[in-house]
Amino acid sequence: MMFQLTNLFLYKLVFTAALLIAEALFLFRQKKRSKFPLRMLLGMAAMFLLVAVFPILSYTALYSSLMFSLFFLLSILLSKFCYDISWRACLFCTAAGYTIQHLASVCYDLATTLGGFEHAAQFYSDSTVDISPFSALIFVEVYALVYWCLYQIFGRRLKKDEVITIKSPALLALLVLILLVEIILNAFVVYRKYESLDLVYYLSGSLTNIICSISVLVLQFSLLLSKSLEDELEVVNQMRRQEQKQYQISKDTIDLINMKCHDMKHQIHNISKQAAIDPAALREMEETISIYDSIVKTGNQALDIILAEKSLYCQKNGIFISYMADGAKLGFMSDPDIYSLFGNILDNAIQTVIQLEQDKRVIGVTIRAEGELLSINSHNYYSGDVHMEHGLPVTSKTDKNYHGFGVKSMVMIVEKYGGSISFDARDQIFNLNILLPLSGGGQAV
Structure with missing residues (x-):
């Protein structure tokens, strides 16, 4: 069965679904808000509705960049609405999800172009094309493979309820890099492909795109690892400082106790000579006091x-x-x-x-x-x-x-x-x- 659909309208919905799935790879271990299923259902319905009614006023790279940037912003707001996490954690997870979705999109476009199925990927033209079940199967397989591989490499590094505390300037710079590389520059490369059909230009642009996107992921999780190590080191250093204080307190305390116990032993010995006190009771007192004084x-x-x-x-x-x-x-x-x-x-x-x-x-x-x-x-x-x-x-x-x-x-x-x-x-x-x-x-x- 063949479906006649406007390309960009269809791609808006496909992009949104793929983006939310990619972001879920990093968000699902995060703390969820109360009534999470209802929040997710209402949030997704609202997002898909806004995406569907968003006007397609121009078929240019600049307009597409603006449109997909706004869709990404909507996904950030949806994630914050459903998950009880900080804005930093929300931005980190959604940025990673967007990068993975983008990589899958580039790989799918490469596969269909090199495999002779280039019309399956042409969601950017202003005409209508036939999308066959075979093309849909390729889409699902490529996306599933890319998502699984990148989740194994990056997604598994996020622990359950992990607190993500990357400093704001670093995270902001990362988001700007994603915006430039994965949205704006990619749009111009794709549009140039369909305008010129220059295969060499397209391949070099796509490979550069993939390398840049993987570099963004590596940088992103390197920042997370670095911050995690910094936090652990700070905790250990705090422990060490506390232990140093405790050592001095313990040293002074034990020295004082040993001195007092030593004096008390002599006093008990003198009392035993001057008064009629049960010798057994005196020995028990001396043994108790000697606990501190008799340590090896x-x-x-x-x-x-x-x-x-x-x-x-x-x-x-x-x-x-x-x-x-x-x-x-x-x-x-x-x-x-x-x-x-x-x-x-x-x-x-x-x-x-x-x-x-x-x-x-x-x-x-x-x-x-x-x-x-x-x-x-x-x-x-x-x-x-x-x-x-x-x-x-x-x-x-x-x-x-x-x-x-x-x-x-x-x-x-x-x-x-x-x-x-x-x-x-x-x-x-x-x-x-x-x-x-x-x-x-x-x-x-």
Whole structure:
């Protein structure tokens, strides 16, 4: 069956449908507004109606550029109406969708032109042409292939409910680039093709178009990755600054407690000689006070402080923690780095074993020199499965946006001193292994 339709009128509707599908590839993981199906239904109906009644006053590249720019603007407003996202996130997703739709359009036009089906793509002329089911099948196949490939490369990078916070100037420059390359310049290339039928000119223009569009996508997602890394680094740095403050507070507190406990032991000893107090009660008081004063000295004050903190917490929560630590070998590391590194190691282990039965609440830490390297090992039991990505354990907590930075902090510290870190989980035992050059290489200062 053949259909007689005005080309540009038909292309307006086809373009709109293809654009909304392309934008959905990036939007569907974003947070939706209440009554989303109703909003989407009403919004799409309104958009298609406006597109259908938009007047075709001229068959020129300039007028077509203006028209498709307005359609793109409508799609942005529709996305903001349906999704509970910021304007930045909305612009990012719709811009990516427009670029993919544009690439699919160029590829389809190339396929039909080179394959001898050039009339299937001529939506820009002012005449009417026959659109056959065979041409429609080519259209669907090319678009589906391009959409699927580019979604696998770019779309999958967007995580569910990911906050997109690209700076406004960069995003604005990106939108201007899309407007110039994908709308205005493309319109002039296509119109020149139908006017001159210069195949060499058309092929070179189309290939340039494809390269520019892919470059836009690469640039766009590079900006997203760069901003994501900046945000993660800022979170880790904030954690480090907080840990440095906590280290100083803990150091001052434990020093004060040890001093006071030492004085109290002498006072209790003097009281026991001067008054008739039950010796057993006095011994119990001395043992309680000696908790702070009897912690094993490892040879490194920062390590002693973090072990003291975590040992007291473990004692209170029925967790057995053992350590063989030659803390003197950590002298090449700064105290805040030691406090942060071992704090994160022990925190992760404690969070894991505290969920287990009593006989598996065991944590072991070993620090020893092996030739020119310092070996640090932590091991503990775990239950369930441990998932790894790029060699790092993935947090099992529901809110992944605010967890998992402890591991990244550890990696950053280890790399700072020119070391390596690895994780291994098997037979329900989790092992963390760190190797550091005793010379304190890397970027340490």
